[in-house]
Amino acid sequence: MDGVRGSEIALRVVNPTSKALTAVPEAISNLWSHRNLIRNFASRDISQRYRNSIIGYFWTVLEPLLLSAVYYFLFTIISGNPEERYPLWIILGVVTWQYFSRGLNESVNCLTGNKNMIRQIYFPREIFAVSKVLAQLVVTTMSLLVAIPFLVALDIQMTTQVIYIPIALMIVTLQVLGVGWLLAVPNVHHGDIAHFTRFITRAGFFVSPVMWTISMAKGGRAALLDYIFLNPMVVPLEMMRAGFDGSDLLIPQWAILWCIGFSLGIVFLGLTVFKKAEAKVVKRL
Amino acid sequence: MSENSIILNDIHLSFPRHRIGIKSILRWVKRRAGKDTTIPPFDALKGVSLSVKKGEILGVIGKNGSGKSTLLRVMSGIYQPDRGQALASGPVNLLSNVRIGFNGNLSGRENVYLYGSILGHSRQTMNELMDSIIEFSELEAFMDQPLRTYSSGMQARLGLSVASAVQPEILLIDEVLAVGDEAFKERSRERIKSMVEDAATVVIVSHNLNYLKQVCDRMVFIQEGAIVFDGSAADGINAYKSSFSLGGK
Numbered sequence: 001m002d003g004v005r006g007s008e009i010a011l012r013v014v015n016p017t018s019k020a021l022t023a024v025p026e027a028i029s030n031l032w033s034h035r036n037l038i039r040n041f042a043s044r045d046i047s048q049r050y051r052n053s054i055i056g057y058f059w060t061v062l063e064p065l066l067l068s069a070v071y072y073f074l075f076t077i078i079s080g081n082p083e084e085r086y087p088l089w090i091i092l093g094v095v096t097w098q099y100f101s102r103g104l105n106e107s108v109n110c111l112t113g114n115k116n117m118i119r120q121i122y123f124p125r126e127i128f129a130v131s132k133v134l135a136q137l138v139v140t141t142m143s144l145l146v147a148i149p150f151l152v153a154l155d156i157q158m159t160t161q162v163i164y165i166p167i168a169l170m171i172v173t174l175q176v177l178g179v180g181w182l183l184a185v186p187n188v189h190h191g192d193i194a195h196f197t198r199f200i201t202r203a204g205f206f207v208s209p210v211m212w213t214i215s216m217a218k219g220g221r222a223a224l225l226d227y228i229f230l231n232p233m234v235v236p237l238e239m240m241r242a243g244f245d246g247s248d249l250l251i252p253q254w255a256i257l258w259c260i261g262f263s264l265g266i267v268f269l270g271l272t273v274f275k276k277a278e279a280k281v282v283k284r285l
Numbered sequence: 286m287s288e289n290s291i292i293l294n295d296i297h298l299s300f301p302r303h304r305i306g307i308k309s310i311l312r313w314v315k316r317r318a319g320k321d322t323t324i325p326p327f328d329a330l331k332g333v334s335l336s337v338k339k340g341e342i343l344g345v346i347g348k349n350g351s352g353k354s355t356l357l358r359v360m361s362g363i364y365q366p367d368r369g370q371a372l373a374s375g376p377v378n379l380l381s382n383v384r385i386g387f388n389g390n391l392s393g394r395e396n397v398y399l400y401g402s403i404l405g406h407s408r409q410t411m412n413e414l415m416d417s418i419i420e421f422s423e424l425e426a427f428m429d430q431p432l433r434t435y436s437s438g439m440q441a442r443l444g445l446s447v448a449s450a451v452q453p454e455i456l457l458i459d460e461v462l463a464v465g466d467e468a469f470k471e472r473s474r475e476r477i478k479s480m481v482e483d484a485a486t487v488v489i490v491s492h493n494l495n496y497l498k499q500v501c502d503r504m505v506f507i508q509e510g511a512i513v514f515d516g517s518a519a520d521g522i523n524a525y526k527s528s529f530s531l532g533g534k
Contacts, residue, residue: 011289011292011372011373011374012372012373012374013370013371013372014359014360014361014362014371014372014373014377015362015363015365015371017365034405036402036407036408037402037403037405040398040399040402041399044388044391044395044399047391047395048388048390048391051390052390116382116385117385117386117403118363119358119363120363120379120381120382120385121361121363121379121385121403121404122361122362122363122379123403123405189304189305189306190304190306279365280365282363282364282365283298283300283301283364284301284304
């Protein structure tokens with residue numbers, strides 16, 4: 001019963017709850033019709049981030065560069081001579097992981113962080129997470145420019161594998177949004193969720209191939225390597241590297257399928273849960 | 286005119302006092318044992334039914350915490366009712382806080398674009414409206430300064446200028462009549478009055494009884510989440526006032 005015929009004009013329900021099956025298409029059409037708002041939110045996020053700094057947007061490149069330098073230094077202390085391409089790998093790892101980590105923490109807080117706006121005006125609330133993640137995606141893309149001098153210095157020719165780069169970014173985007181939407185609603189009830197995701201993004205840094213690569217792990221216990229592939233961030237991290245330097249993707253096919261399936265599944269699940277529960281949970285903000 | 290713009294069908298809305306967690310299991314166990322420790326939820330709206338006709342200006346009065354703002358939030362879709370149905374014939378614009386989404390680090394102009402898009406206007410619409418918004422706010426000299434350099438009155442002026450720039454079809458107003466200095470207050474009163482006159486349907490929540498008496502065709506008096514009076518503006522105000530004197534005795 002979506003619309004009731006009034007005396008003459010059709011009336012529609014204000015802010016109805018989505019049905020489980022139609023939640024995802026409804027959300028997608030909402031996002032499309034509010035694309036102007038999403039763009040404005042995202043550009044606000046980006047432009048205010050570096051507003052007060054002298055070197056401004058250069059920070060998007062400098063920050064991963066400095067971080068990678070520290071990790072590189074640390075790594076050479078621990079294991080001696082790293083490979084020639086290791087500096088490039090670590091930078092790509094750091095940039096990709098930063099996208100995941102910031103995107104996830106922001107999308108988990110998409111309801112709690114916007115409570116003032118949510119209590120004052122109604123528009124579809126899935127917009128908040130999307131605009132935050134979009135802003136991160138733009139910053140990440142700018143950060144990736146830092147790889148160019150390394151490609152030149154290491155004399156690496158980019159191959160057709162460059163297509164892996166957007167695919168990797170897409171996979172991370174889906175995961176970040178899906179998990180974010182799924183956890184945003186319980187996060188309104190229990191702030192513990194946000195603390196927990198912060199822990200996950202910190203601990204995940206070490207168990208994901210950010211400072212190391214799958215090729216470096218091949219020397220370890222082969223039996224454990226299979227479990228590594230269950231981590232859905234392994235594929236995008238490795239894809240990013242293979243996309244830039246054209247090296248082989250050392251990942252079994254099942255792991256790639258698992259990762260893509262997980263990403264699509266989590267977006268579907270997260271969005272459905274979010275659309276079902278969001279309208280009710282607003283009362284707790 | 287007999288068409289309805291807004292229909293509320295038996296709206297119930299309550300705010301739970303407990304959250305779902307480990308303690309809710311404990312409470313359930315205690316309830317089974319006969320020692321109920323659950324604090325009952327706060328019923329903000331208890332079965333409100335209301336229809337607002339097209340072209341009508343409806344005033345809503347009531348004491349603090351009686352559910353007036355909650356009612357407007359249900360009409361605009363911010364809160365979804367626990368029971369009952371809220372229907373509207375078109376987009377509903379709620380004018381409550383006029384500083385939604387304002388960001389101190391962005392310039393006045395950027396904030397106008399941002400607020401405009403929050404209100405659902407396209408960039409093109411905002412480009413067209415920009416001049417009239419700046420003119421009405423009288424903040425031309427400050428438009429490219431960051432908003433944090435504005436006084437709070439200036440921010441409110443800018444906000445109201447944006448919020449009132451587009452004539453909505455269904456307008457809900459929640460006590461925003463007094464912002465800025467005396468001169469701007471007068472002009473904003475004029476602006477809201479003309480919005481009220483031009484809008485197809487208006488619902489106003491206010492404590493300014495004189496103002497309501499002037500503009501409203503109909504008055505609803507809410508007490509503890511239920512409508513206790515529905516009728517003409519003058520009778521509504523009398524009912525409201527007599528509820529105070531009764532409470533005093």
